[in-house]
Amino acid sequence: MKAITQKDLNDPTSLVLEDVADPVPGEGEILVKVHTAGVNRGDLLQARGHYPPPPGASEIIGMECSGTVVANDTGEGPAVGSEVGCLLAGGGYAELVAVPVGQTAPLPEGLSLAETGSIIEVACTAWSNLGMAAGLRPGTAEGKKVLVHGGSGGVGSFAVQMLHALGCEVAVTAGSAEKLEYCRELGASKLINYREQDFAEELKGWADVILDIMGAKYLKGNIRALAPDGQLVIIGMQGGTKAEINLAPLLPKRLSIHGTTLRARPVEGKAEIVADAVENVWPLIADGSITHRVHETFPLAEAAQAHAALDSGEVTGKLALRVTD
Amino acid sequence: MKAITQKDLNDPTSLVLEDVADPVPGEGEILVKVHTAGVNRGDLLQARGHYPPPPGASEIIGMECSGTVVANDTGEGPAVGSEVGCLLAGGGYAELVAVPVGQTAPLPEGLSLAETGSIIEVACTAWSNLGMAAGLRPGTAEGKKVLVHGGSGGVGSFAVQMLHALGCEVAVTAGSAEKLEYCRELGASKLINYREQDFAEELKGWADVILDIMGAKYLKGNIRALAPDGQLVIIGMQGGTKAEINLAPLLPKRLSIHGTTLRARPVEGKAEIVADAVENVWPLIADGSITHRVHETFPLAEAAQAHAALDSGEVTGKLALRVTD
Known part of the structure; x- marks a missing residue:
């Protein structure tokens, strides 16, 4: 071949x-x-x-x-x-x-x-992290506040639509007015241009869940942006891997930080994700909620x-x- | 009064x-x-x-x-x-x-x-973190590997017995042979004297769940000790709050770090914990599994x-x- x-x-x-x-x-x-x-x-x-x-x-x-x-x-x-x-x-x-x-x-x-x-890669990435790990599923996601970093990217644009369809309030970061407008069309209601605004300052204590692709660079800001019981899910490290972390706010706010990749999962784990995504996400594609x-x-x-x-x-x-x- | x-x-x-x-x-x-x-x-x-x-x-x-x-x-x-x-x-x-x-x-x-x-404080602390947050419950905990730091302390000694009763394999750290012997009597099978041994070296990649009271000082070692899909639950910061963190191992191993305190939780959250502990932990006290x-x-x-x-x-x-x- x-x-x-x-x-x-x-x-x-x-x-x-x-x-x-x-x-x-x-x-x-x-x-x-x-x-x-x-x-x-x-x-x-x-x-x-x-x-x-x-x-x-x-x-x-x-x-x-x-x-x-x-x-x-x-x-x-x-x-x-x-x-x-x-x-x-x-x-x-x-x-x-x-x-x-x-x-x-x-x-x-x-x-x-x-x-x-x-x-399928974006669908399974979005679903395994937001639906399965963070528990944003039909019946539980309604009204939850979610920040999606890189909202106009591959995973981001899928996640924004999926979260909007599940009834979440969605904030995004992106690097231009055009990209933010695209995110708004996909269902995001809080638009943050990371070149001009400090997302942590804009959102301090707001987010129930954050889907992050930046890793070290955004760690401190993400912790600040989380609400009590907030969950930070890191799926990329475009902003590096090594950071200073202050654990002090994690305990009283009961925050969690979760790193994942899809690729390294065992075959059974991937099969479970694909099956759960087909059950929960395919209908959102079929009904036009996710384009x-x-x-x-x-x-x-x-x-x-x-x-x-x-x-x-x-x-x-x-x-x-x-x-x- | x-x-x-x-x-x-x-x-x-x-x-x-x-x-x-x-x-x-x-x-x-x-x-x-x-x-x-x-x-x-x-x-x-x-x-x-x-x-x-x-x-x-x-x-x-x-x-x-x-x-x-x-x-x-x-x-x-x-x-x-x-x-x-x-x-x-x-x-x-x-x-x-x-x-x-x-x-x-x-x-x-x-x-x-x-x-x-x-x-009740140790029971609710152990149950809210291990049973509720980490999902070590009757039916799911069997065979899971759990490291309890400070295994001979108040929360530690309760947690070791509870985990043992739920069918977990339990490792502990403590600072003397006497304390480790006490932990063994409570049901721990891996005994690590932190004054003489490096727990991360002893347990690298072993632990499905770690209950930590040290915070910053143990962060790097805890990450190293976790198995794939491992969960670190931090309930104390006796070893400080500020640490360097390398996020790189979190993603491929799908690790999570969760900070909690019981005291700062809202009243409804505490009521939920007490009720769930009475249902799941009180029977283990009644039948003598937890003394x-x-x-x-x-x-x-x-x-x-x-x-x-x-x-x-x-x-x-x-x-x-x-x-x-």
């Missing part, structure tokens, strides 16, 4: 399309012919050597895709010929991928095969250009790679 | 018994004649000016007691004449205390009025001596003050 490989491990832009061996499905895995692969920030980190795939996973970049099942000997899950979305530990930037059967999902009603290729914005789709051979585009910070919504027709 | 007051706010040892005005029960509160008041580390902090009572609470020290109901106009809860244990925001070092009705509990089966005076060790009981007038004893670090179990007969 054809797949993207990195010629020079010291050069994250050296991504080229070449012939590699077809993947062989392992125990409990099915084989999927990839139609569209989503491009995620983790992919950029992997190309820079900072985010290796978990042991046993494909070395090929790519954490999500859509495609058609071409082999399934597991005795369960989608039949050969079915169209599916796949949450991957790796291997999406390729014509074929082997995926644990529990990490496949039906296409959300109303979404094309192309669109589905870049939705999926694909900012741009590149041919697979132009993976390096797609990475450069995501790295520019000028993207609202998701980027994707068209692998096969 | 007679109560302990602090003559000099700059001298934590200046605790004297004197006449003060009787408390007047507010909305939803009942009046209890105190029999025995428990002595807790928070009391020492309050005498040092570091742990003020929440707004509206009694300025008198004392976060728990047992006693007899002498007035109840709330229309619910225990009748006048009933013996109860009370979880207090303050006011325990006195002959009378006003307490929200939801913060009273029946005496655990098999415990005397005197013993009950120093059990309550009162290290020493002082007359109320000797509150300063009781504080000095707790401060010495030489106490295994709880200290109490006998208020009335």
Whole structure:
């Protein structure tokens, strides 16, 4: 098959399309012919050597895709010929991928095969952190105040719509008036331009839950922005990993800080997330509460250009790679 | 009534018994004649000016007691004449205390009025953090690995027995062979002398849950000791409040850090904890799984001596003050 490989491990832009061996499905895995692969920030980190795939996973970049099942000997899950979305530990930037059967999902009603290729990673990231870890679910989320950092990004724009649909009051940070306007359209009601405003000062004690992608840089501000019983969920460390922390406010306010990544979870954990997301989030896509914005789709051979585009910070919504027709 | 007051706010040892005005029960509160008041580390902090009572609470020290109901106009809860244990925001070092009705509990089966005076604070602290926050409950706790720092102390010795009864594997830290032997008798199977061993090195990646009283000093070691999906619950900061934190291990291991105090919780939250503890923990006291060790009981007038004893670090179990007969 054809797949993207990195010629020079010291050069994250050296991504080229070449012939590699077809993947062989392992125990409990099915084989999927990839139609569209989503491009995620983790992919950029992997190309820079900072985010290796978990042991046993494909070395090929790519954490999500859509495609058609071409082999399934597991005795369960989608039949050969079915169209599916796949949450991957790796291997999406390729014509074929082997995926644990529990990490496949039906296409959300109303979404094309192309669109589905870049939705499952954000959907599972948003749902596992906000719905499952922070407990913002149908029936419990109503009226909760949630701050989403990077509200116009891939995970952010999905999370804002999902939270709005669940009845939350949503605040966002973003770096321009245009991005904030986009967040407002998605359902955010508090808009904070981080270049001009101090979010912690604006929101001190307001947030029941914060979805953070900045790590160290925002840690102090996030603690200040939390309300009593508030939960900080950190899913990215774009602002570094090492910080000073003052534990003193955590105890009387009963705050919690939770770090997660989706990729490193065991297969069973991912299957549980996919199933819970299909049950709770797919209906919000089907009824139009969550729309999926694909900012741009590149041919697979132009993976390096797609990475450069995501790295520019000028993207609202998701980027994707068209692998096969 | 007679109560302990602090003559000099700059001298934590200046605790004297004197006449003060009787408390007047507010909305939803009942009046209890105190029999025995428990002595807790928070009391020492309050005498040092570091742990003020929440707004509206009694300025008198004392976060728990047992006693007899002498007035109840709330229309619910225990009748006048009933013996109860009370979880207090303050006011325990006195002959009378006003307490929200939801913060009273029946005496655990098999415990005397005197013993009950120093059990409800540790029981509610252990249960709210381990049972409610960390989810170590009947049916889910079995086989979980839990590290209890200060395993021979008031909360620690209660927590070790409770966890052992719930089927957990329990590790403890303590500062002497005698204290560790005591922890072993309570049900701990991994014994770490913190003066001789590095608990993080001994337990790296072992603990599903850690109950911590040290704060900053142990933060790095606690993160290292946690297993994937591990939860650190910080209930004390005897090792300071400011630390360097490296967030990097939190994400791939999906760790969470949760700070709590019991005292600052709203009245409804405390009522919920007391009710859940009575349901889940009282049976473990009744069947002998948890024994309550009162290290020493002082007359109320000797509150300063009781504080000095707790401060010495030489106490295994709880200290109490006998208020009335």
